[in-house]
Amino acid sequence: MPQLRMTGRGLWITMLIVPPLAFVALFIVYPILSAFAYAFFDWQGLRRLDFVGLQNFHTVLFVEPYRSWTLNAFKNNVIVFFALMVLQNGLGFLLAYALWRELPGARFHRIAVFLPVVLSTIIVAYLFKLFYHPLFGVVNISLKSIGLGWLAQPWLGQSGTALWSIIIAQAWHMVGFPTLVFLAGMQRIPGEILDAVRMETESEWVKITKIVWPLVAPSATIVFTLLFVGAFNWFELPYIMGGLDGSPFGSTDVLGLYFYRTAFGNVSAGQQNFGLGSALAVIIFLFIAVVAGVITTRLRAREIQL
Amino acid sequence: MSAAADNAYYERKGILGALGRDGLLQIILIANTIIMLAPIIIMVFSAFKTTPQIFQSPFSIPDFSNVGNFVKIWTETNFLRYLLNSFVVTGASMVLILTLGTMAAYAIGRYSFTGSGFILMFFLAGLTLPLKLAIIPLFMLMRDLSILNNQLSLIFVYTAMGLPTTVFIMTGFIRSLPNELEDAARMDGASEARIMWSIMLPLVRPAMVIAGIQNVVPIWNDFFFPLVFIQNDNLKTLPQGLTTFMGEYTTDWGVLFSGLTLSAAPIIIIYILLSKQFIAGMTSGAVK
Numbered sequence: 001m002p003q004l005r006m007t008g009r010g011l012w013i014t015m016l017i018v019p020p021l022a023f024v025a026l027f028i029v030y031p032i033l034s035a036f037a038y039a040f041f042d043w044q045g046l047r048r049l050d051f052v053g054l055q056n057f058h059t060v061l062f063v064e065p066y067r068s069w070t071l072n073a074f075k076n077n078v079i080v081f082f083a084l085m086v087l088q089n090g091l092g093f094l095l096a097y098a099l100w101r102e103l104p105g106a107r108f109h110r111i112a113v114f115l116p117v118v119l120s121t122i123i124v125a126y127l128f129k130l131f132y133h134p135l136f137g138v139v140n141i142s143l144k145s146i147g148l149g150w151l152a153q154p155w156l157g158q159s160g161t162a163l164w165s166i167i168i169a170q171a172w173h174m175v176g177f178p179t180l181v182f183l184a185g186m187q188r189i190p191g192e193i194l195d196a197v198r199m200e201t202e203s204e205w206v207k208i209t210k211i212v213w214p215l216v217a218p219s220a221t222i223v224f225t226l227l228f229v230g231a232f233n234w235f236e237l238p239y240i241m242g243g244l245d246g247s248p249f250g251s252t253d254v255l256g257l258y259f260y261r262t263a264f265g266n267v268s269a270g271q272q273n274f275g276l277g278s279a280l281a282v283i284i285f286l287f288i289a290v291v292a293g294v295i296t297t298r299l300r301a302r303e304i305q306l
Numbered sequence: 307m308s309a310a311a312d313n314a315y316y317e318r319k320g321i322l323g324a325l326g327r328d329g330l331l332q333i334i335l336i337a338n339t340i341i342m343l344a345p346i347i348i349m350v351f352s353a354f355k356t357t358p359q360i361f362q363s364p365f366s367i368p369d370f371s372n373v374g375n376f377v378k379i380w381t382e383t384n385f386l387r388y389l390l391n392s393f394v395v396t397g398a399s400m401v402l403i404l405t406l407g408t409m410a411a412y413a414i415g416r417y418s419f420t421g422s423g424f425i426l427m428f429f430l431a432g433l434t435l436p437l438k439l440a441i442i443p444l445f446m447l448m449r450d451l452s453i454l455n456n457q458l459s460l461i462f463v464y465t466a467m468g469l470p471t472t473v474f475i476m477t478g479f480i481r482s483l484p485n486e487l488e489d490a491a492r493m494d495g496a497s498e499a500r501i502m503w504s505i506m507l508p509l510v511r512p513a514m515v516i517a518g519i520q521n522v523v524p525i526w527n528d529f530f531f532p533l534v535f536i537q538n539d540n541l542k543t544l545p546q547g548l549t550t551f552m553g554e555y556t557t558d559w560g561v562l563f564s565g566l567t568l569s570a571a572p573i574i575i576i577y578i579l580l581s582k583q584f585i586a587g588m589t590s591g592a593v594k
Contacts, residue, residue, distance in 0.1 A: 027466030034443035
């Protein structure tokens with residue numbers, strides 16, 4: 001091939017690749033690397049001051065009241081993660097199993113289960129906020145109308161129920177996602193395996209736990225990892241339903257909210273702290289990366305190649 | 307398992323015996339569908355009611371000709387402006403994502419050159435990183451580029467966020483396309499650009515649809531980046547504008563519900579019309 005043609009082609013490839021690469025470099029890679037750098041400086045508003053080494057990390061992890069805030073938000077994230085593991089992924093698996101049987105109406109049920117997923121989180125947040133209203137919300141009105149009025153309470157207004165109320169809204173919003181990922185996994189199970197199992201065992205339970213569950217391991221890896229990442233940078237629902245401060249009394253505070261509040265919280269009151277915010281971002285980021293890495297490798301090892 | 311053994315097994319179990327396992331699964335599905343649809347139906351019903359009607363009979367079927375709430379939103383609020391902004395931002399981002407994503411995927415998938423593996427890795431690196439956590443540097447970057455409080459800041463971030471999945475989906479697809487057409491055209495002396503535009507691009511459309519759906523929903527629904535980048539009410543997108551709107555009408559629940567209904571309507575309607583493509587598009591990254 002003549003030299004001229006080679007350079008022409010090289011130029012063409014460069015023209016194709018450079019603009020998209022520039023976008024990713026400038027708006028993803030550069031900000032993420034900068035977040036690490038920012039955490040080592042002292043900040044005043046938008047102005048970067050001195051290099052302070054690990055001091056910001058020390059403050060958010062060990063100095064009161066930051067230490068308590070960090071621990072409280074982390075504790076709530078752990079609750080959120082495990083609750084959604086059951087409510088979102090657990091129910092998702094069960095629903096996928098039910099849909100997989102192709103019972104009458106399966107197509108309609110499949111469309112219905114995924115419908116909330118396409119809604120904006122903000123719509124879901126306000127919708128449930130109205131439903132949970134202590135006096136006029138449908139949750140309490142329903143309870144009263146079926147004679148369970150004693151169960152009615154200010155769902156978002158008290159520490160004991162607020163976080164769980166938000167978790168339920170989240171599970172309603174997203175349960176369709178793991179459902180369809182599990183369903184896709186189940187649909188890839190070869191028919192012969194299932195027929196063989198039908199001959200061997202009479203128990204539905206054995207079939208689910210010993211056959212279907214191990215065979216959808218790749219789907220499980222994906223939905224568990226995504227849930228983990230999602231749960232630990234959860235922001236929109238608690239922001240709208242619990243408020244910027246994680247009310248009441250920090251019971252709905254989570255790391256995403258706490259990070260946002262520290263970084264941008266009360267700009268007019270001069271309380272925004274980019275240094276501490278960046279340190280939190282780095283800690284959350286590393287935690288997510290390391291644990292998600294471990295989860296993925298562990299779960300991958302469990303997967304069986306069909 | 308024979309039918310006899312099947313029956314014998316279920317006769318030992320109370321509920322299962324009465325319903326059969328399919329009956330139980332059917333009940334689970336129906337119950338779930340009711341739970342999934344009820345909040346949306348209550349939302350739409352309430353949108354046509356007055357506030358006292360909502361409080362007194364939240365589940366009753368309303369008079370659908372009573373559109374006062376919607377009129378109020380249309381005429382008294384900035385709702386239309388938010389909707390338009392969402393269209394502008396989402397539309398511009400999608401054009402950029404699909405154009406740039408196809409360019410990169412085409413270069414990586416169609417040519418072999420030094421560093422192509424590394425470049426693909428570079429794109430994929432952006433796949434799972436939660437960009438929310440880099441919001442402080444992003445905010446500073448937008449300030450330095452003087453596009454804070456400007457829709458370009460959103461368009462640029464969404465484009466960058468959408469590229470990794472788009473490049474991932476489309477590179478795989480473009481690689482799988484046959485070489486024959488391309489080679490024939492090259493023999494006839496067609497330029498590389500001409501081959502891409504006239505021969506390959508028409509074949510790539512199915513992958514563009516998948517990548518498009520995968521990106522359009524999260525961009526249309528995003529709340530976080532407008533919250534940080536946009537202050538000016540006239541530039542707010544729909545999810546962000548909704549917070550302003552919900553704050554203004556706290557006591558008029560009919561208007562609140564119709565605001566939610568109006569915001570949800572476009573995506574619900576498109577989803578119901580194209581549910582198959584939506585489901586495929588939104589789960590495609592997860593199910594290969």
